[in-house]
Each structure stands twice: as structure tokens, then as C-alpha cells.
Amino acid sequence: RKEVEQDPGPFNVPEGATVAFNCTYSNSASQSFFWYRQDCRKEPKLLMSVYSSGNEDGRFTAQLNRASQYISLLIRDSKLSDSATYLCVVTNSGYSTLTFGKGTMLLVSP
Amino acid sequence: DAGVIQSPRHEVTEMGQEVTLRCKPISGHNSLFWYRQTMMRGLELLIYFNNNVPIDDSGMPEDRFSAKMPNASFSTLKIQPSEPRDSAVYFCASSPQVGEKLFFGSGTQLSVL
Numbered sequence: 001r002k003e004v005e006q007d008p009g010p011f012n013v014p015e016g017a018t019v020a021f022n023c024t025y026s027n028s029a030s031q032s033f034f035w036y037r038q039d040c041r042k043e044p045k046l047l048m049s050v051y052s053s054g055n056e057d058g059r060f061t062a063q064l065n066r067a068s069q070y071i072s073l074l075i076r077d078s079k080l081s082d083s084a085t086y087l088c089v090v091t092n093s094g095y096s097t098l099t100f101g102k103g104t105m106l107l108v109s110p
Numbered sequence: 111d112a113g114v115i116q117s118p119r120h121e122v123t124e125m126g127q128e129v130t131l132r133c134k135p136i137s138g139h140n141s142l143f144w145y146r147q148t149m150m151r152g153l154e155l156l157i158y159f160n161n162n163v164p165i166d167d168s169g170m171p172e173d174r175f176s177a178k179m180p181n182a183s184f185s186t187l188k189i190q191p192s193e194p195r196d197s198a199v200y201f202c203a204s205s206p207q208v209g210e211k212l213f214f215g216s217g218t219q220l221s222v223l
Contacts, residue, residue: 032209043201043214044153087153091209097143097166098212102152 003027004090004101012107017078021104023088024070033064034089035073038103044087047073078108112136116202116215124223128190131218133202134183141208144177144187145201147217153201159185160208171196192222 006023013019025033033050048055050062050071061074071088085103092099115134123129135142143158157167159179167177174193179185189196199219203212 034211043217044212045214046211049211097155097158097208099155100145100153 003092003099004088006088006101006104008102008104010105010107012109013078014109015078015080017108018074018076019078019106020072020074021086021088021106022070022072023101023104024068025088025090025099026069027090027092028066028069030090030092032091032098033062033071034098035060035062035071036087036089036100038085038087040084044100047086075106078106080108080110082106083108114202114204114213114215116200116218118218119216120219120221122221122223123192125193126191127222128188129192129196129220129222131187131200131202131220133185133187133215135185135202135204136213137183139204139206139213141205141210142179142185143203143205143212144185145203145214147199147201156187158208165208189220192220194222196220197222 004025035047036044037047038044048057050064054063059076063072085105087103088101089098117132141160144156145153147153156169157177162179177187199217201217203214205212
């Protein structure tokens, strides 16, 4: 099993749609979780951290399910500018280095 | 505030040549990371430093790759000799401490012909 697995997509959605991505991780000792966003030919940038109780930032909601070892990202009211690749990121064990999934591509169309 | 600065942005070289990539982390960050990104393998951690000391270089592909961090504000990743399969985008990132969120540089697009 890969350390961090994501559906590569692409997810094609119209503007205004709600879309959700899941990510599974293999190391039950992982402590920190993040979602990063990467635009084409750009560097990854932090979108949001993921907390055990779940957290929301505007149109974005992140949730963590430790029992099933998955993380989710929900985007409401999709905008054209949300088109990007979304990377799931997990610490290897404890507070160690970060392991990146390969990303899920989102394409939002008019 | 200046972010992580990498140079060059693009590098085209011939097989067998030496390539040196450079990185200036964010001031005050104690951890520095070198990643490589390809379509097939995604983002792979090559090596990371904590307080200028290499901690884990298990991701370095082979002896042709080496990295140094002579001080808190500068790091290099060197490939000698370079091979076509080294073609990728190389990112440098820094964080206040290991395990915290990463801040990436703009990357170096390396093409080895």
C-alpha cells in the first residue's frame, strides 16, 4: 500500500458545483495532515491544515478520519480559479517529514 | 517578506555535465528540504536538513546526487554527472521546524539532453 493515495482525476465540474476529494494514508502514527494546492507549472502552496475535529476555511472544509485513515477536502460553490491539483500531505510518523500524494486534478468549467 | 528563493529557474544541459541548483530558505526557518517532482512519481523527498545538518538523505537517488548546507541561508543540490532521467522539477522548501507546513520555492526545471 502506498503511503499516501489519491484519485488522480481529473474531476470535471461546472462552476458552482460542490466537489469532494478523499485521500488515504498508510501510517497510523501520522500526526499532521495538510492539503496543498498546485497550479500548473507552479510550486505547491498550503491550502489548509487538517485538524482532528475538522475545520473550515470559507468554501473549503477538511476532515480527518483516523480510524479509517483518510482525509477529505470539500469545496463548495466551485470557482474557475479553483482549477488546480490538490495534494494530500501527511507526516511520515510523529512530527517527521511530510509525504505528498500525487494529487487530484480539478477542472472547473464555465 | 521574501519567500524561498531558488536559482536557476530553468536549466538545460547535456548528459554528463555537472548541474548545481541553489536555494535560499526563509530567514528563521530551521528546516530545509529538497524535493523532486515528475509526472510518474509525483513529489519525492530527496534530502532534508535541520539546523544546517543533513538528517535524512535516503531519498537521494544515487551517489551522483549530493547536497550541502554550509549556513542557514544557503543550500545547494548537485548532480554530477547528470543523466536524462534526472530531468524533473526540483523544489526547495523550508519550514520553521520539521513536521510543520512547508513553504516552497518556485522550483528549477531541469532538462538533461
